[in-house]
Amino acid sequence: MDISLHNLQSQALPPSTHLRIMTFDANNDLLWNGLVSASPQGSVFLRSDWLDMLRSTDKCGLDFLRIGYFDAKQRLVGGWVLPYRRLGGLRYAAVGFEFFYAGPLLLPELSCPTMHYSKERHTVLSGLAQMMRQETDLAVAETHPSLQDVRDFLYQNWTISPEYTHIWDMLEPDAILARMNREKRREIKRGMEAYQFAHEELHMQNFEEFIVIYQKTMRKFGWYPSSNWRDSLYQRLEWMCSQDGCRLYTARTPSGAMAAAVLVLLSREDQTVYLWRMAHDSDLRDSRVVPALYWWSSFAISQHEPNLRYVNFGGSPLPSLGQFKDYLGAQPIQHFRLIHRRPSVRLGLWRGVDQARDLGRKILAQYPWLDRIRIKGGGI
Template identity: 25%
Template sequence: MSEILVRPMEPDELDSWNEFVAGSPQGSVFHTTAWKHVIENSGEGELAFWGCFEDRMLCGGVVFLERERHGQRTAVTPLLTPYCGLLLDEPAGEKFSDQISRDTRVAAALAGALTDQFSYVNLMNSPALHDVRPLTDAKFELIPRFTYLINLCLPVDELWQRLDGSVRRQIRKAERSDFEVTDNLNVEEGFTLFDSTFTRRGEVNPISRAFFEEIVESERLREKRRIFCAIRAGRLESFIVSLSDNETTYYALAATDEAALGEGVSSYLVWEMIKNQATEGMKTLDFVGANIPSIARFKEGFNPRLQIYFHSQYFSSALLKLGKHFADRIR
């Protein structure tokens, strides 16, 4: 059996990395150099790409944010990054049994490299990472998470009929109002509106203005980004920013003015996004999360499909695990 090597990708290998991500079932915009640029340019840290090589061929990888905490090396998931974690390839024509065997070897090598190099690992894996046994074998804890997916291949009329009646009424209500839908999002107004969604709940916004601005304006994301704004009387009432890659659209950023929540504008913009992305040939809308009850209820009105994915954590010691759990409880 060929030797498997896991190592950081070199700067001159990043084009090959992007090609690998594009062909990986787990690959997304959040695994690419475009997202690496956004993370690093906004001061969020260094997004690491580690490749897994067999016979000098890239056959797997892992994406994470490398940080040092209390003298310990950690590998974690960045903010506003729904998925990172493990990537596997999918060679054309390979037998299913051979593919399973190969995926297991590659995932085990990646998991082993992480546990060898980091005291704490916290990664959100793609929903397309189905076989997580190599992670449990490497002493990772797996927490099931959920997101909602909408099939954008359906005809628009069918997508409309699949919406809950209450959502259709909200959309019609907003259509009767004088909202103007545009793709021109003022960063200052957008960030103020985004920030207000936290302050009205008594929470602190964890997203920096620099990070928000990178997502909204970065040239690296221009081809992947779509913006939907609802403007009324010159005032921003609601917005959505989506990011698309590999025929999937991700619901990346959104906010609505509290005074406009009862006017159906949030549902209206989601419907505009659904129609737009279906027309552009996207196959799936990933609502990015169904884990907060109030947000999940809103998304359920669009009749999506529930999809499981796995949050994986590794602690190098019981003491480190106890400290992490204590810190989470007092946060």
């Protein structure tokens, strides 16, 4: 259920000396990365170098709007960055962040909803909410699960939609197994006996194997990528793997065929392993391989790096997928989607164009020989 308070008057924007757009330069990047490292909402994906990587590997004009809130001592105590594209003079910050959460960041003392910093926290969040609303025509962002108090966005006329992710706490693997559905425990045990699991260094051959089964996996969710997406993904993977921010874990049959694979993202800032992209060869019709691969890769990472404590499964676009994660003993955790739309005719036209572009991608995916015909302005 979406929640909004459109009949409320927005709070006044804090003095402009506190809020500023942080351009991408060495000084601002240093300040920003410090906030990302300190904030409970921070993840490695929000670091300046990761944002630069996304921008440089995008072929459709992706950029980032980065806002900082500075206190009276000019400390950066809060911030927010969103990806956006421009079309017809409008700024659309609803293109989707590639890596999970891109919500507001707060220093630790402002993140905990206690009375001691209540005024400061509300002032910072209100300022960020209002400035992002003023600077964009359409904005959509998912908050980090650690940010549970989003009242200030309601007061600034944002729409709030509850979302859920699922998380394993690998500090207590026995507790996970105890919560897990009995059949899933059996599938993991038998899957680990039937397949060969490994962390594989990324190269073009296993990337091609991954892409083939990944595209088949995602079609059941109505997702059809453009050709640009595939090329950009490989560039991004090369960079992320070189930073040890991404790894490829595979499950192969005894003959060496890739039965399943998962690309995981490693964010040491929030102690989390993100199960980013899962590919499963549905032709095998084997329910054991995915649970076994999730468990094997998560356990292997936690044994090597105990500080990577949490495994985040991401959202569940289908009820059956959420139930699958429930059966795996993962805890459902609520977070929020923040939505701002500035009413305008041009915004309606843009949304129509975007829907037509998605339809075009589906047609191209169903008829590969048409892939030579590129849709102008198609997203990644």
